[in-house]
Amino acid sequence: MMSELRLILMGDNSSEISRVGNFILGRDAFDTKALPPSVEQHSERARGTVEGRYVTLISTPHKLHPDHSPYQITEQIKECLHLCAPGPHMFLLVLQSSIRNNEDQDRIRNNLDSYSSWFMRYTIVLTTDEDPSPHPAHTQGGSHPSFHLAMGKSEGDRKQQVLKLLERIEQVVRCNGGGYLTYDTNELLEEEKSKTHETDESVQHVRMVLLGKNSSEISRVGNFILGRDAFDTEALPASVEQHSERAGGMVGEKYMTLISTPHLFDSHLTVDQIPVQINECMTLCSPGPHVFLLVLKYHEYTKWDWERIRTAFKLISDKAIKHTIVMTQKQASGKDPHKKNKLVRKIKKRGGKHYQYETDIVPSDLMKAVEKKMKKNKNRGFVQYVKMGESPHVKGQKKKSIYGQKQRTRGVVNLTPSTVPETKTWSQRLNLVLCGSNRVLKPSITDLILGQRELNPESSSACVKIEGETHGHMITLVELPAFYNSPLSEEEVMQETLKCVTFCDPGVHAFLLILPEGRLTDEDKEELERIQKIFGPKFNDHTIVLITQHSQDRPLDASVRAVVEGFGQRWLLFNYRSQALELISHVESLLTENKGNHYTTAMFLSAQFNRQQKYREEVYGLKREMSQMDLPRNVRVILLGIPGTGKSATGNTILGKKIVFKEGMSGKPVTTACQKETVKIKGRQITVIDTPGLFDEGILTDDARNEVTRAIALAEPGPHVFLLVVPIERRNQDINRTTNMILNELGDDSTTYTMLLFTKGDDLMDNTIEFFIENSDQSTKDLIKRCKDRYHTFNNCNREDRTQVTALLEKIDSMVAMNGGSFYTDEMFQKMKREEQEEQEELEIKPEEREKEIEKERDKQEQDKNTQMMIDQQRRQQWLWYQKNILKRDVPQDDPDNIPG
Secondary structure, X not given: OOOOEEEEEEEOOHHHHHHHHHHHHOOOOOOOOOOOOOOOOOOEEEXXXXXXXXXXXXXXXXXXXXXXXHHHHHHHHHHHHHHOOXXXXXXXXXXXXXXXXXXXXXXHHHHHHOOOOOHHHHEEEEEOOOOOOOOHXXXXXXXXXXXXXXXXXXXXXXXXXXXXHHHHHHHHHHHOOOOOEEOOHHHOOOOOOOOOOOOHHHOOEEEEEEEEOOHHXXXXXXXXXXXXXXXXXXXXXXXXXXXXXXXXXXXXXXXXEEEEOHHHHOOOXXXXXXXXXXXXXXXXXXXXXXXXEEEOOOOOOOHHHHHHHHHHHHHHOOOHHHHEEEEEEOOOOOOOOOOOOHHHHHHHHOOOEEEEEOOOOOHHHHHHXXXXXXXXXXXXXXXXXXXXXXXXHHHHHHHHHHHHHHHHHOOOOOOEEOOOHHHOOOOOEEEEEEEOOOOOHHHHHHHHHHOOOOOOOOOOOOOEEEEEEEOOEEEEEEEOOOOOOOOOOHHHHHHHHHHHHHHOOOOXXXXXXXXXXXXXXXXXHHHHHHHHHHHOOHHHHOEEEEEEOOOOOOOOOHHHHHHHHHOOOOEEEOOOHHHHHHHHHHHHHHHHHOOOOOEOHHHHHHHHHHHHHHHHHHHHHHHHHHHHOOOOOEEXXXXXXXXXXXXXXXXXXXXXXXXOOOOOOOOOOOOOOOEEEEEEEOOEEEEEEEOOOOOHHHXXXXXXXXXXXXXXXXXXXXXXXXXXXXXXXXXXHHHHHHHHHHHHHHOHHHHHHEEEEEEOHHHHOOOOHHHHHHOOOHHHHHHHHHOOOOEEEOOOOOOOOOHHHHHHHHHHHHHHHHOOOOOOOHHHHHXXXXXXXXXXXXXXXXXXXXXXXXXXXXXXXXXXXXXHHHHHHHHHHHHHHHHHOHHHOOOOOOOOOOOOO
């Protein structure tokens, strides 16, 4: 099934064409009322998901009007083809039984045949009247049987009819080789010869461009103004390109044309793409919009959005911003949350208007605001737009070229079958990337695709590139190292991922995500999440899931099915060499779905830029929330750690007093009981509770447990943060293991309120804490991850440096803001203790259950062993297969028991 089905509705009855379009989409996308004589009729595009397909409909009600000249019809055809780029899969010709006389039939036939001898092969005649007999038009050479729509019946019947129509269309498309009709884009949309100069007093047709960040919200506003579901409020599928949409209708006594343009604020839109999108929007709004309506939500815009708005308006016209209305909803409190919004202030300062609407607004209220703005701009009329990059000389040359072209073609647009991805012969070379958490399966899959390969000693932590040939294709296979629990630093990870894409120049045709059979482990899930974050949203569009499940009949595990759904149901059970051809077929289908595009280095770099931008926006948003949040005046901190890590010294550094908590240098326990001290810092009360060293010699005594309980009671109603104190040391495995045991004693809820505090900051010397973490063992990295990447460094030998305390309190404030101002409570602690008690009782009452768990673990280990044996056996069989065919290659035979890798 293709990613998008593009259909053009034609006929000579505009109301009937609109009814058919609405019938197919299941909503009032097109206006069925006749246009006022003063309003020029244009093609309109509407989109939506219909019976599992994404359908784009172009309504062209004026194409076959008997009063229109061939030149007028040609210009109208150009317009509708522009909206249907890169070309229509099918024309739906809506005809009524009144078109029965020979004169009308000849007129329609001559009009359609003038465009292409292929036209009728891409046309289905639709009839809608009560007479379902075949229409004379379908007897033309090369045409397909007509299809009758019985409208006005139940919703269930409508869906059934539409499904049958779509199946008929898809059948015809397959007969046409899966392609569509294409055209010479140089013939389309010439500049208008003259602009209509309107004054406010004579304006009966208002053109308005809808802008904003939220496409669904913009569509809802457009539908509200027109009083029907003209715009689809659902998000577009990733495989469908976003375009401006035009819809119109009478609003009061004026005809309103709306252009919905939500994608100008898309963060993935490059600087080069913005002028293209603006050209499209302004072409739909020719000769120019009277008003730009910017739909704004509270806190939805950032300072980067203002730069994008300013850039877009500069490209349109230096007067565009003076024709802008910012539309926001008035809050129930009566206060204006946008009063301090810099974007609103900047637009108003430059001549724009701010319109706040009530919840009970009606379209006429908004129209009054629009008319008021138009009156204010009465000397300027509408925004006149000159297409970017076209000087008067260039436009003059273009007119000459168009004139010459008309002389040659008599104004006809020539339609021909496309050479499109659906019928394209792909390049003989395919670039594939293997990814996933299982380090054993990757070389095995490479063997299955290309044959034996030598194991690279760096293969566990570096990209491995292998090239070979299979089934007539040259293959470049790149094995991406697993990043979960990887010894690689973040910088090294980015280097390897960039290297992976550059190995596949000019781009990756398909990522092959390898999943083992059975339930996905946390390692599998973490690896997938990490890969998706690095490669960005385009990764999912270019990925096939390979599942190494030996039984073809066994159903997939629910966790695997969930992953497969996220990748558009693109998956393959892959275990044998003979399946390589099937894999190649899947890759070619993916390329067809992506219209021949592949994952490029530019996409990778764009993903990294967007990650950084998202991080900056999150930080900006967090700071804004913190500035608006009433932070607690009393911050409660509990210090935890094993003996000798510097808890008491840390407490003294925070309090700013030399000796409040007793310190020692021996590494032996100094603090034997909880101690609470309070100090005021910048007008806020900071309470610090020091605790005895926990897990001395790896054991938590009952006395130590009681002190933990007492510490939580001293921090009533509960601590905002547990500071887990860990010294900066090269080998911290034992300390980290014991620190994890402390977290276990507090329960899973405690990690939400926990931060690691590294002491001995002076030992870093000229290095940063990040450098220390990157070069630490995995136990330190895992501990930081368990604490949600929250950490800080103290140098307790330099207590005069209060900046380290200020920075700590800022991090605590950020954590409190992230937690919505909440804190760890005694109820959470008691809940953990009850669960621990229940687990203990269960173990004591049912020892046989424990035996079953042990037996289950043994079975799992045995299964893993058998799986590895099967993989080894497959590789041996592959080697034997190569031996049988070895004469085809000039390669010496080796012992099958001595298999590389």
